[in-house]
Amino acid sequence: MSSPESAGHGSATQAPIEYADASPEVRAVYDDIMATRKSDWVNNYWKVLANHPPTLRRMWANSKEVMGPGALDPLTKELIYLAVSVTNACRYCIASHGAAARNKGMTPEQHAELVAIIGLANETNAQAFALDLQIDDKFR
Amino acid sequence: MSSPESAGHGSATQAPIEYADASPEVRAVYDDIMATRKSDWVNNYWKVLANHPPTLRRMWANSKEVMGPGALDPLTKELIYLAVSVTNACRYCIASHGAAARNKGMTPEQHAELVAIIGLANETNAQAFALDLQIDDKFR
Amino acid sequence: MSSPESAGHGSATQAPIEYADASPEVRAVYDDIMATRKSDWVNNYWKVLANHPPTLRRMWANSKEVMGPGALDPLTKELIYLAVSVTNACRYCIASHGAAARNKGMTPEQHAELVAIIGLANETNAQAFALDLQIDDKFR
Amino acid sequence: MSSPESAGHGSATQAPIEYADASPEVRAVYDDIMATRKSDWVNNYWKVLANHPPTLRRMWANSKEVMGPGALDPLTKELIYLAVSVTNACRYCIASHGAAARNKGMTPEQHAELVAIIGLANETNAQAFALDLQIDDKFR
Amino acid sequence: MSSPESAGHGSATQAPIEYADASPEVRAVYDDIMATRKSDWVNNYWKVLANHPPTLRRMWANSKEVMGPGALDPLTKELIYLAVSVTNACRYCIASHGAAARNKGMTPEQHAELVAIIGLANETNAQAFALDLQIDDKFR
Amino acid sequence: MSSPESAGHGSATQAPIEYADASPEVRAVYDDIMATRKSDWVNNYWKVLANHPPTLRRMWANSKEVMGPGALDPLTKELIYLAVSVTNACRYCIASHGAAARNKGMTPEQHAELVAIIGLANETNAQAFALDLQIDDKFR
Numbered sequence: 001m002s003s004p005e006s007a008g009h010g011s012a013t014q015a016p017i018e019y020a021d022a023s024p025e026v027r028a029v030y031d032d033i034m035a036t037r038k039s040d041w042v043n044n045y046w047k048v049l050a051n052h053p054p055t056l057r058r059m060w061a062n063s064k065e066v067m068g069p070g071a072l073d074p075l076t077k078e079l080i081y082l083a084v085s086v087t088n089a090c091r092y093c094i095a096s097h098g099a100a101a102r103n104k105g106m107t108p109e110q111h112a113e114l115v116a117i118i119g120l121a122n123e124t125n126a127q128a129f130a131l132d133l134q135i136d137d138k139f140r
Numbered sequence: 141m142s143s144p145e146s147a148g149h150g151s152a153t154q155a156p157i158e159y160a161d162a163s164p165e166v167r168a169v170y171d172d173i174m175a176t177r178k179s180d181w182v183n184n185y186w187k188v189l190a191n192h193p194p195t196l197r198r199m200w201a202n203s204k205e206v207m208g209p210g211a212l213d214p215l216t217k218e219l220i221y222l223a224v225s226v227t228n229a230c231r232y233c234i235a236s237h238g239a240a241a242r243n244k245g246m247t248p249e250q251h252a253e254l255v256a257i258i259g260l261a262n263e264t265n266a267q268a269f270a271l272d273l274q275i276d277d278k279f280r
Numbered sequence: 281m282s283s284p285e286s287a288g289h290g291s292a293t294q295a296p297i298e299y300a301d302a303s304p305e306v307r308a309v310y311d312d313i314m315a316t317r318k319s320d321w322v323n324n325y326w327k328v329l330a331n332h333p334p335t336l337r338r339m340w341a342n343s344k345e346v347m348g349p350g351a352l353d354p355l356t357k358e359l360i361y362l363a364v365s366v367t368n369a370c371r372y373c374i375a376s377h378g379a380a381a382r383n384k385g386m387t388p389e390q391h392a393e394l395v396a397i398i399g400l401a402n403e404t405n406a407q408a409f410a411l412d413l414q415i416d417d418k419f420r
Numbered sequence: 421m422s423s424p425e426s427a428g429h430g431s432a433t434q435a436p437i438e439y440a441d442a443s444p445e446v447r448a449v450y451d452d453i454m455a456t457r458k459s460d461w462v463n464n465y466w467k468v469l470a471n472h473p474p475t476l477r478r479m480w481a482n483s484k485e486v487m488g489p490g491a492l493d494p495l496t497k498e499l500i501y502l503a504v505s506v507t508n509a510c511r512y513c514i515a516s517h518g519a520a521a522r523n524k525g526m527t528p529e530q531h532a533e534l535v536a537i538i539g540l541a542n543e544t545n546a547q548a549f550a551l552d553l554q555i556d557d558k559f560r
Numbered sequence: 561m562s563s564p565e566s567a568g569h570g571s572a573t574q575a576p577i578e579y580a581d582a583s584p585e586v587r588a589v590y591d592d593i594m595a596t597r598k599s600d601w602v603n604n605y606w607k608v609l610a611n612h613p614p615t616l617r618r619m620w621a622n623s624k625e626v627m628g629p630g631a632l633d634p635l636t637k638e639l640i641y642l643a644v645s646v647t648n649a650c651r652y653c654i655a656s657h658g659a660a661a662r663n664k665g666m667t668p669e670q671h672a673e674l675v676a677i678i679g680l681a682n683e684t685n686a687q688a689f690a691l692d693l694q695i696d697d698k699f700r
Numbered sequence: 701m702s703s704p705e706s707a708g709h710g711s712a713t714q715a716p717i718e719y720a721d722a723s724p725e726v727r728a729v730y731d732d733i734m735a736t737r738k739s740d741w742v743n744n745y746w747k748v749l750a751n752h753p754p755t756l757r758r759m760w761a762n763s764k765e766v767m768g769p770g771a772l773d774p775l776t777k778e779l780i781y782l783a784v785s786v787t788n789a790c791r792y793c794i795a796s797h798g799a800a801a802r803n804k805g806m807t808p809e810q811h812a813e814l815v816a817i818i819g820l821a822n823e824t825n826a827q828a829f830a831l832d833l834q835i836d837d838k839f840r
Contacts, residue, residue, distance in 0.1 A: 084261035112752035121224035123403035192392035252612035263543035332672035364821035401784035472812035541644035683823035
C-alpha cells in the first residue's frame with residue numbers, strides 16, 4: 001500500500017545542475033556570475049535555482065543590481081547580508097556570505113564585532129518588545 | 141467579581157523614569173550615556189530599563205562596549221544594528237537606530253541600498269530553507 | 281472602476297462577537313472560559329475566534345488542557361508563554377499573558393528577570409547561529 | 421565530579437516509539453493516523469510525540485480537524501503549511517509536508533512558484549518593516 | 561546642543577510619492593501596476609518605494625513575474641503570500657494581501673481555514689524544533 | 701584563478717580554544733565558569749567565544765548576572781531560556797539549556813508540558829497576527 005507521505009517524484013531536495021549539464025540559457029547566467037565575480041565556479045544556490053531557469057535569471061538580476069557598486073562599499077554590503085542571515089539562522093547563507101565577506105577583506109576582529117553587534121541587537125529588540133516601548137518624539 | 145486577567149499592580153507597560161525623578165545610581169548612568177553620546181537627552185529604552193537599575197547598568201555597559209570605537213566604523217555598526225532590527229520587525233529599534241545612523245552620516249541613497257539588501261537577504265534566506273541547500277565544500 | 285485591492289466583503293479585521301450576540305454554541309464556550317478562569321468577562325482573542333465556532337471550540341479545548349493544572353505551576357506556565365510571545369513580538373499576547381502572569385503573582389522583580397533572560401537568550405541564540413556552534417558530546 | 425550540564429536522565433532527543441512497543445492508547449492513535457491517510461506507516465513526529473500520550477492524542481485531533489476536508493482543497497492546505505514551515509526554517513516540516521504536497525499532486529513547476537512566492541513575500545515583508553509603511557485606508 | 565540621536569534630514573518614515581508629484585519614470589511603473597491590476601490606484605508600498613526609483617522598478621518587475629499567471633492559481637498565490645506575512649507578523653502585508661485575496665474570491669470560511677492552518681503549522685514547527693526531530697528516511 | 705567566495709583566512713567556523721591552549725585571561729574566565737557551575741568542564745559556546753577574549757569576558761559577566769540567584773528559581777530560568785531557544789530554533793541552545801534544565805530537576809512530564817506550551821503559544825501568536833487583534837482595555 002502506498003503511503004500518502006512518501007515522495008511521489010523524488011525528494012524535496014533538488015540536485016544542483018552542473019555547467020556541463022546545463023542548457024544554453026542556464027550557462028549564460030553561470031557565465032555572467034563567474035565574469036562578474038571574477039571567479040571560475042558557481043555555488044550551489046545558483047545551481048539548485050537552475051532547476052527553474054526563470055527564477056535563476058530573475059534572482060541573478062536582482063543580486064547583481066542590489067549587491068553591485070553603489071553608495072555602500074562591497075564589504076559593508078556583505079556585513080549587512082550576514083546580519084540578516086544570522087538573525088534568520090540561515091546556515092547556508094552565513095557560510096556563503098561569510099566567505100564573501102572574508103574575500104572582501106573582513107578581518108577576524110571585524111567578524112568578532114559583527115557577531116557582538118548582531119547579538120546585542122537581537123537582545124535589545126526582544127527587550128523593546130517585552131517592554132512595549134513607545135517611540136520617542138525625537139525619533140519620529 | 142475580579143477577573144484573573146485584569147492587571148493586579150498596573151499594566152505591563154512601565155513608565156519611563158525621567159532624570160528629575162531618578163535615583164543617584166540611575167542618574168549616573170544617564171549622565172554617562174549623555175556624555176558618551178555628546179547629547180543632552182536620553183531615549184525611552186534607557187528610561188524604561190531604569191525601572192530595574194541592575195539591568196540599566198548592565199545594558200549600558202554592554203552597549204558602550206559593543207557599539208564603541210573598534211575595527212568597524214560607527215556608521216557600519218549602526219547599519220548592522222538596523223539590519224537585525226528590520227529583520228526582527230522591531231519598530232522602536234528601527235526608529236532609534238535609524239536616527240542614529242542618519243546622525244552618523246547615512247545618506248538617503250545608502251538607506252535605500254540598506255533596505256534593498258535586507259530585503260534580498262530575507263528572500264534568499266527563505267529560498268535556501270525551501271531548497272534545503274547543501275553548503276559548498278569551498279565554504280567549509 | 282473598482283480596485284482589485286479594495287475589500288470585497290469587509291476588511292481583514294473581524295469584529296469580536298459579544299456574549300449578547302452569540303449563538304448558544306459560542307455562549308457555551310464563553311461560559312466555560314469564565315467558569316474555568318473564575319472571571320466575568322472574555323477577552324478579544326476568544327471573541328474574534330468566535331466568528332468561526334469550530335476554531336473557538338478547538339482552541340479553548342487546547343488552551344484548557346495545556347494551560348491547566350499539571351507538573352508545572354500556573355505562573356511558570358505563563359512565564360513560558362510570555363517568553364515565546366516576546367520572542368515573536370506578539371503585542372496582543374504579551375498584553376494578555378502579562379496580565380495573566382501578574383494575576384498569578386508575578387512580581388515586578390520577577391518580570392525584570394524574565395525580560396533579562398529573554399533578552400540574553402535571544403542574544404546567545406544569535407551568537408550560536410553566527411558561530412555555527414557544534415553541539416558538545418556531553419549534550420547529546 | 422559531575423557536571424551540572426551533563427544530562428541527568430538521558431539526552432534531550434527522545435526516541436520514537438514504534439508500533440510494536442506502543443501502549444493500546446498510542447496504538448489507537450497510530451491506527452487512526454494510518455486509516456485517515458490510507459497509509460501503512462507513521463512518521464517520526466507522531467512517534468516522538470507518543471512519549472507523552474495526551475499530547476499525541478491532542479495534536480492528532482487538531483491535525484485531523486484542521487487539515488481534513490473543508491473549504492480549501494488538500495493541496496492548497498499543504499502549500500500553506502509549507503509556506504509557514506519554510507519561513508520558520510523547519511527542516512523536518514519542510515521534508516514531511518513537502519512529501520505530502522507531492523503526494524497530493526504538487527508539480528515541480530508549482531513547487532518552483534511556491535518557493536518564488538515565499539521568497540518574495542519574505543523580501544517585501546522586510547521592506548515593509550524597514551519603511552514602516554502606513555496601511556492604506558482602502559485596506560482597513 | 562544637538563542630540564546624536566535626533567534625525568538629521570527627516571525621520572525614518574518616508575512620504576509616499578503621489579502620481580501627481582511623480583517623475584515620468586515613476587509614473588510609468590504606476591501606470592503598469594494599475595493596468596496589470598485593472599485598478600485606478602496604487603497602494604503605499606509602491607508609493608514609498610518610489611523614493612528610490614530603481615528599487616520601485618525592480619520590485620514591480622519581480623512582483624509581476626512571481627505573482628502573475630502560472631501553475632498556481634491567483635488565489636492560491638495570495639494565500640501563500642498571506643501565510644508568510646502572518647508568520648512574519650507583517651501588518652501592512654496582511655492588510656494588503658488580505659484585501660487582494662478577498663478580491664480574488666477568498667471566502668470567510670477559507671480565511672478561517674487559512675488562519676487555522678497557519679496557527680497549526682507554527683505550533684508543530686516549534687514542537688519539531690523542541691524535539692529535534694530526525695527526518696524520516698521516506699521523506700529524504 | 702582564485703574565487704571571491706573561497707575562504708581567504710580559514711572558514712567561518714572557528715575552532716574552540718581548549719584550556720591547555722588558553723591565555724591566562726581566558727583561563728580566568730573558564731575557571732570562574734567551572735567554579736560557579738561546580739563543574740569540571742566548559743562547553744563549546746565559551747570555548748569558541750574565547751577567540752575574542754573581550755566578548756568571552758563580557759558574555760560570561762552577563763550570563764552570571766542574569767542566570768544567577770534572584771527572584772526566579774534556577775529551573776524556571778532555564779525553562780524560559782528554553783522557550784526562547786525553541787522559538788528561535790537554536791539547536792545548540794536547546795541542547796545546552798535542555799541539559800542544564802534536566803540537571804536542575806526538570807522531569808520528563810515538565811518537559812512535555814514545556815513543549816506543549818511553547819507550541820500553543822507559537823500557534824496563538826500567529827492567530828493574533830492573522831486576526832490583527834485589538835488589545836482589550838482591561839489589559840492596558
